[in-house]
Amino acid sequence: MIDTLLQGLLLGSLYALFALGLSLMFGVMRLTNVAHGDFVVLAAFAAIAITTVLPWHPLTIGVVLLPPAFGFGYALQRFVLNGTLGKDPLPSMVVTFGLSIVIQNALLQLFSADPRSLDAGTLATESVQLGDGIALGTLPLVIAVVSLACTAALQMLFDRTALGRAFRAVSDDRQIAELMGLDASKIYALATAIACALIALAGVLQGMRTTVSPSDGPLLLLFAFEAVIIGGMGSFWGTFVGALILGVVQQIGFYFDPGWGIWFGHLVFLVVLVVRPQGLFPRTR
Amino acid sequence: MSGALIQTRSLVARYGDAQALFGIDFELHAGEVVAIIGANGAGKSTFLKALTGMVGVPREAVRYGGEDIGGLRPGAIVRRGLTMVPEGRRLFPSLSVEENLLIGGFARRSGPWNLVRLYALFPILKEKRRLPAMQLSGGQQQMVAIGRALMSNPQVLLCDEISLGLAPIVIKEIYDAMPATTAEGMSVVIVEQDVSVAQRVSQRLYCFQEGRVALAGDSNALTRAQISAAYFGD
Numbered sequence: 052m053i054d055t056l057l058q059g060l061l062l063g064s065l066y067a068l069f070a071l072g073l074s075l076m077f078g079v080m081r082l083t084n085v086a087h088g089d090f091v092v093l094a095a096f097a098a099i100a101i102t103t104v105l106p107w108h109p110l111t112i113g114v115v116l117l118p119p120a121f122g123f124g125y126a127l128q129r130f131v132l133n134g135t136l137g138k139d140p141l142p143s144m145v146v147t148f149g150l151s152i153v154i155q156n157a158l159l160q161l162f163s164a165d166p167r168s169l170d171a172g173t174l175a176t177e178s179v180q181l182g183d184g185i186a187l188g189t190l191p192l193v194i195a196v197v198s199l200a201c202t203a204a205l206q207m208l209f210d211r212t213a214l215g216r217a218f219r220a221v222s223d224d225r226q227i228a229e230l231m232g233l234d235a236s237k238i239y240a241l242a243t244a245i246a247c248a249l250i251a252l253a254g255v256l257q258g259m260r261t262t263v264s265p266s267d268g269p270l271l272l273l274f275a276f277e278a279v280i281i282g283g284m285g286s287f288w289g290t291f292v293g294a295l296i297l298g299v300v301q302q303i304g305f306y307f308d309p310g311w312g313i314w315f316g317h318l319v320f321l322v323v324l325v326v327r328p329q330g331l332f333p334r335t336r
Numbered sequence: 337m338s339g340a341l342i343q344t345r346s347l348v349a350r351y352g353d354a355q356a357l358f359g360i361d362f363e364l365h366a367g368e369v370v371a372i373i374g375a376n377g378a379g380k381s382t383f384l385k386a387l388t389g390m391v392g393v394p395r396e397a398v399r400y401g402g403e404d405i406g407g408l409r410p411g412a413i414v415r416r417g418l419t420m421v422p423e424g425r426r427l428f429p430s431l432s433v434e435e436n437l438l439i440g441g442f443a444r445r446s447g448p449w450n451l452v453r454l455y456a457l458f459p460i461l462k463e464k465r466r467l468p469a470m471q472l473s474g475g476q477q478q479m480v481a482i483g484r485a486l487m488s489n490p491q492v493l494l495c496d497e498i499s500l501g502l503a504p505i506v507i508k509e510i511y512d513a514m515p516a517t518t519a520e521g522m523s524v525v526i527v528e529q530d531v532s533v534a535q536r537v538s539q540r541l542y543c544f545q546e547g548r549v550a551l552a553g554d555s556n557a558l559t560r561a562q563i564s565a566a567y568f569g570d
Contacts, residue, residue, distance in 0.1 A: 213438070216431060220439050223428040230388060230422065232414040232443035232488065334430070 054185045055306045056299060061191035063278075063298020064198040065260060067291045068253035069271055070278035071205055072246035074290040077279065079222045079242040080136060082143045086151035088272030090247065093154050094120065094254025095263040099167050109169040110193075113255035117248045124247025129240040136239070151268060158265035166262035169255065194256050201249060202291040208245075209287065218242060270313075277320040283330020293331065341366050341523055342387065342418075342492060343399040347406075349379075349386045356382040356391075358547040364492065369514065369524045371534035371555065374544035375567060380527040381423055383544070384494045387525075388420045389413045401491070414443045417491035421498055423527075425481040427469040434465040436480050440487030447489025448520050454483045457513055475506035482510065486517065493517065495526045499533060511537050531563055545569050 073087050084090075098112045107115070135142040177189040209215040220228040221235045229235055257263060257271070274297065282293025297316050304315030323330065340363040349357040357379045364370050372380045385391040387398055389410040398406035405413055419440075427436050437454060455462035458479040464472060469480055478498055485493055499507040507530075514537055518524060528534040534541060535555045543551040543566040551558070551566030 216435050216439060217442070219430045219435075220428045223430050224426055226390065227422060227426045227428070228439070230390065230410045230414065230420060231439050231484065232411045233439070234411055 052306075055302050057181075057185065057187060058191075059299030059302030060295055061187065061195050061298070062302055063295035064195035064291075065191075065253070065256060066274050066278050066298050067198045067202060067294035068194070068249060068256065069275040070282075070290045070294050071201060071287060072249040072253070073272075073275045074279045074282075074284070074287060075205065075242055075246045075249075078284060079218045080132075080239050081140065081222075082132065082136065083140065083147070084246075085144055085147040085272065086154060086268070087147075087250070087275055088270065089151045089154040089268030090250045091254040091257060091271050092158065092263050092265060092268045094251040095169070095258035096158055096162055096167075096254075096265075097251075098169055098255045098258055099162070099263075102169060109171055109255055109259050110174075112169075113252055116251040116255065120247045120251035121244045124244035124250075125240045127247070128243035129236060132243065133236045133239055155265050155268060162265060164264060164266070166264040167258075168262045169258040171259040175259065190260060194260060197252065197256065198291070201252070202287050205245070205249075206287045214238075214241065274316070277316060280330055281320060281323045283333040285330070285332040285334045289330065289332030296331075340364060340399075341368075341401060342525075344387075344397060345399075347383070347386060347393060347397045349382055349391050349393050351382075351391070356547055357386065360544075360547075360549055362542065362549070364523050364525060366491075366523055367518060367521050368540065369518060369526065369538045371538035371541045372525065372527045372544060373529070373531055373534045373541065373563070373567065374550075377546075378544040379547040380544050381496055382547075384420055384496050384525070384527060387413075387494060388418060390420075411443075414488055414490075415445065417445060417489075418494065419443075419485040419488045419490035419492070420494040421478075421481050421485045421496060423496040423500065425477050427477055427480055427484075429468065429470045431469060432466050433461055433469050433472065433480055436469045437461075437465075437483050437487050440484035443488040445489040449486045449489050451487075454486060457516055458483060475502050475510065478502060478506075478510055479513075482513070490522060492523045492525065495524065497527055497529060499528065499530060507533065531567070535563075543567055 069091060073084060076082050076084050094116060097116060098109055101112050131146065132143060135146050171190055174190045178186040179189060179192060180186050209218060217233055217238050221233060221238050225235045278294035278297050279290050281296055282289035300319045301312040301316040305312035342364040344360055344362045347357055347360040360383060372383065374380050382391055386393045389408050393406040395406045396404045400416065400418060405416060428439065431439065437451060460476055461479055461483060469477065472480065482498065498510060511533065514524065526534065526538065538555045541553065541555040541558060542549055543563060545566060551562060
């Protein structure tokens, strides 16, 4: 059972990486990016495409992908998504849903429907022995450390920096923030840029840990969404804990029956929605 | 009259099909405190919003420091030195007192106002600087709203009904801080429901009625009867 719990925490930390970007975009702009999961898959396939021409380790590719992902996010928000924002959430959902379809079909066209993965070399096979027959994979541990570091960094950015203050101010009251001289469209673009950098990292790590196929996006979006809802919108740590809970619950489901894991996760998500719709760690101020 | 810091000529503003201002002629000079009074719906707040870019108006309708600024984005206007304390305070709930003040300094204009100066003006804010802004009393929140605007080191401060919902003693405390701001050469426009307060703190006074200027003159020279007639449209 301890093994299941530990494996669940490691799985959850990967989900946390999926969820942080979604939480950031929703928190700052109230924008639900329906293409979020497809962006993760797109990043994984971008890394796979790079490995066909450059003999780099996937982790190196992950780092190299950060600046273009940041630029992509900035441009996407500045020139496409900003135009969809308003009191009505529907336009942004329709546009990102359209993006989702375009990405899935483009990837299908370019890479076929075959599942692929990134070769992480010995990192994928090494493990750390904890005694009593419990072994933790090195790669999942690396992912957990990256996820923890990203959550801490994002929370610190939000709480302690001028940019974080600006994120919270435009989220609270865009009109007054602009009256104080903030350019909301640029601040939104920076939020999506950071979200996309996190997505790129998540995509590469997902491709290293398991396989990806062009149609995986919606399920990854669902995991991210469930983690955000379970955790509540209070903080990125809430999202992180929500993702860990989702990972553990799925792993417990897998323990009983390989077909039950995902379903268990959905069940807990539904229970949280019914019993505590504001999530476990809601916004407190 | 030439030499005005802010000048509007026949300023017209509308919300969609509804016209709110019908040709406002207004002047503000450097270092002056001007009050705008009028009943609800007279167009006072709309006028301030037109000055700060929150309501679209033609470029040449607002002249400020020799430049036409009508319809510019609010950010561009605040960087030129025109800042508003909005009606209802509109503080950022997820930011602490100090963070709210720091957001006001985002425009990065140089000038005398900084956190140290503000805390000297409103000492209670220093004590409560780490608290969420919404945990403060109404009067203290108003101090934060004024401080936030001052942090941009404005040349002109526009105050929209800053006494609304506050106890008289608190209103006095807030207006007593006004000379400290105008001593720096800043000009102030206050929109005020309370006529006696408006008359006391301002040098000149405008009375708006249904989107038009019904009366304008030196605050001390205007009589109660004149103001009443303009206010109620007798």
